Amino acid sequence: MGETMIQVKDLRVNFRAWAGTVQAVRGVNFELKKGETLAIVGESGSGKSVTTKAILGILPSNARITSGEILYNGKDLTKLKEKEFYDIRGKHISLVFQDPLSALNPIQKVGKQICEALKKNEHMSNGEAKKRAIALMEDVGIPEPETKFSQYPFQFSGGMRQRIVIAIALACNPEILICDEPTTALDVTIQSRILDKIKELKAEHDLSVIFITHDLGVVAGIADRVCVMYAGKIVEYGTVDDIFYEPAHPYTWALLSSMPDLDTKEKLFSIPGAPPNMMYPPKGDAFAPRNRYAMEIDFEQEPPFFKVSDTHYAATWLLHPKAPKVELPEVLKHRIQRMKEEREGA
């Protein structure tokens, strides 16, 4: 894992809404290294999808990038014109959508939808594109690709449609694949198969992946590094082991505690309250009102990132040398214990 593929620096995105300005992303920093899978985790509305849309230049028209840079190949993607994106989208950076049921054009044959990308980016002839599309369909695990090539999306199941979307994303051998909750709309058995497929394809095509999800269970299986997002900011980041075994931010604790596992006997934890209204982001730590470990300073001043280890950082005042020592919640301790045992057992 060496060179940096994408570096996001202090990205801020605002939405102009009827009632005011929504600050969807408020200064996000992260980088994607070659060959790694970076998971971005957070609740709905935490700004995960907006961040990825900014990378691809497909933000809705009422969104504005107010500051920050997205560096890719020495270029700042936030400064690119629509025209310059035509050579990046699909060819270098691709996106897999959340909802395969609505991502495909309902009245066009799936084969044609795959070929379209090939013809545009690789300038293939019809024949070549068809051959490659069928190979791709086979690659993503679609049985009888020759027959399926000339069928319409409504003749496919949800899982099969997501495979087609993945095939489209991979058609032109991109370096970076962004998966925006690719399994959320699918049922659990299909979920694991799609995840395995993504992992397999990632190795095969030497991809760097940004994986957006709200499901920590999915993260554990697929990610190398994890960023936890809350209210438009990253609150904690580290390797997957850092986040799961030594979580440092109370929000990460809360997320981990509210994830059920097979041995959950007690009532499942849920985070009290609701995320803040991003039209009026709160002063201090945005999570403070829902945080039972919140201190006075959390309501006054925003915490900076504190180093936990070389790979692991978290933005919480609890890590300040002067802060009182807080124990992990009991439930979470047990859960982490179980996760560790499970892993050693496996």
Place this chain on the structure above:
Amino acid sequence: MAKYILKRIAGIFIVLFVVMTAAFFMMRLMPGGILDGVEENLSADMRDLIYAKYNMDKPIWEQYLLFLKGIVTEWDWGVSLKLYVNVSVWDILAERIPITLYLGFLSLLISVPIGIAFGTLAALKKNGIVDHAVSFLVVLFISIPSFVMATGLQYFVAYKWGWFPLIYDDSLPRITTTFLPVLALSFSPIATITRYLRAELSESLNSDYMLLARTKGLTRVQATMRHALRNSLVPVVNVIVPAFISIMGGSLVVESIFGIPGLGGITVRSINVADYSVTLASLIYYTLISLAAILLVDISYGLIDPRIRMGGSKDA
């Protein structure tokens, strides 16, 4: 598909029969008749003779059966009773239908592409000044009936400025002499199609498949033309039928305003003088053309949207 079309055609005949029957009885059971206004001057014998000539002395259901029999066996639609006495209704219609169809189809032919162009423009520039301008015109043109438009055009363009003939003139090329009436008929369908397409397209433009098309690397124009536009045409096709029918309805009056010897004018006149056979025949014609338009649209639906075409067969 063939089976579907045959089924639909059979359906058309059933509807046509019901309309025909209802129209026949309603017209004949209304007070008044072909001798209104001249009855006092006729002797009773004379009157009976005229009634007998047109089978009006028989019970009404027998008259209806005779009417049907005439059509089925000899394509005999009866004769005009008042407007062109004793001239075959079929001959009257055959002479007038072409010009009315010409007006209707030309107007539709103009409306659909212009409506699609304006609708696309408005959707792409949504909430901008172009969109507001288009939307303003749409409301204006939907609200103004075609006969008001026709009168206005006739007064300004033809009378004041003299660019086009005031009324229909056989000696001029058809396109010049029918230009204003076609224009008058086109405003409302253009506005209707624009309005629908704007709504549909601005929804399609925000759809996930548009985003996917753009993430493939397609340009905005390519993505719009190939993905969003075709998807939003599906519902728009559906307003073409009402648009066409409203064109036909408008031509009833607009033809009279410009003195065009079409079916519209004669239909209105035949109703005014109770020329039953002419009224009935033109009514049947209008029914038939509307049903045919609906059939055509339903078939083209299937061409645009595979989900409708393949709906029944589960060969997936």
